[in-house]
Amino acid sequence: MSKNVLVTGAARGIGKAIALRLAADGHDVAVNDIAAQETELETVVKEIRGLGRRSAAVTADVSDPAAVTAMVAETVTALGALDVMVANAGIAQVLPLLEVTPEDWDRMLAINARGIFLCYQAAAKQMIAQGGGGKIIGAASIVAHRPFALLGHYSASKWAVRGLTQAAAMEWAEHGITVNAYCPGIVGTAMWDLIDEKLAESEGLRKGQAIEKYSNLIHLGRVSVPEDVASYVSYLASPDSDYMTGQSVMIDGGIQFA
Ligand SMILES: NC(=O)c1ccc[n+]([C@@H]2O[C@H](COP(=O)([O-])OP(=O)(O)OC[C@H]3O[C@@H](n4cnc5c(N)ncnc54)[C@H](O)[C@@H]3O)[C@@H](O)[C@H]2O)c1
Numbered sequence: 001m002s003k004n005v006l007v008t009g010a011a012r013g014i015g016k017a018i019a020l021r022l023a024a025d026g027h028d029v030a031v032n033d034i035a036a037q038e039t040e041l042e043t044v045v046k047e048i049r050g051l052g053r054r055s056a057a058v059t060a061d062v063s064d065p066a067a068v069t070a071m072v073a074e075t076v077t078a079l080g081a082l083d084v085m086v087a088n089a090g091i092a093q094v095l096p097l098l099e100v101t102p103e104d105w106d107r108m109l110a111i112n113a114r115g116i117f118l119c120y121q122a123a124a125k126q127m128i129a130q131g132g133g134g135k136i137i138g139a140a141s142i143v144a145h146r147p148f149a150l151l152g153h154y155s156a157s158k159w160a161v162r163g164l165t166q167a168a169a170m171e172w173a174e175h176g177i178t179v180n181a182y183c184p185g186i187v188g189t190a191m192w193d194l195i196d197e198k199l200a201e202s203e204g205l206r207k208g209q210a211i212e213k214y215s216n217l218i219h220l221g222r223v224s225v226p227e228d229v230a231s232y233v234s235y236l237a238s239p240d241s242d243y244m245t246g247q248s249v250m251i252d253g254g255i256q257f258a
Helices: 013-024 035-050 065-079 102-129 152-175 190-203 209-215 226-237
Strands: 004-007 028-033 055-059 084-087 134-139 177-184 248-251
Touching (some): 004 065, 013 226, 028 035, 055 065, 065 102, 084 102, 084 226, 152 248, 177 226
Parallel strands (some): 004 084, 177 248
8 A cells, every 4th residue: 555655864875775676565655854955856856756646855963953843744635644664864974982072072072873763753653643554763783782983972863763763663553553673784875885985984995895894794795775765664664564563674785693
């Protein structure tokens, strides 16, 4: 059955792959990103419409409460309802904990933890107002289970998503809303380009060598592509996952085992 979906951080990378996969699955998909990514976002909207589904671009900074409320309202205006929220937007920063400033910490937590919280909360309010039922899906990470050194505050933000996902699953089960998170490992996106560059710098490696080094941890023997994550989110958005809630499952090619 076709659902009305909103995917945040969908101008590129994992969010874009999720939006296109859910559209290919037969859903109507509104896509969000920051205003600076509007051109890329419009391209995603066109691709979704090319798949025969309805779409809309909704720019908002997910760390801003008023902007998140407006984003959900605009999605409902464009699509008619909100059945699935994919709170995907996030940032990374590679820095030793000894050098993380309070400002670095606050920015990381504002987008990766408060941003996910605001999206979960606004989606749940909308779903409850619609009469209940719905699927809320968030971006955690393998580092929500096992932090990476030099990604300390990023790891803390993703542990927050895992805890929030469990609490939200408990509180919103009575409304028929399930809440789950996906935990990718090493996905070849702009985010990992940045992580590779900064890890390489701090470990005296060349560009490309850090991702190669960390890829040796992947038992399936290849770096992930965004579509690996999107296929799992497709399951989380489908009725096949109806009996699953509160989980933060790793989809990492076998780096870390639960
Ligand atoms: N790439 C990986 O290996 C990996 C691994 C584990 C988890 N993740 C998580 O998956 C999600 C997507 O990662 P990605 O690799 O596609 O990253 P990416 O940097 O390629 O894309 C992230 C998108 O989010 C947007 N964004 C950033 N801040 C925003 C804000 N405040 N409001 C709205 N949009 C914002 C960016 O503009 C960008 O388009 C993130 O939450 C990330 O932490 C990624």
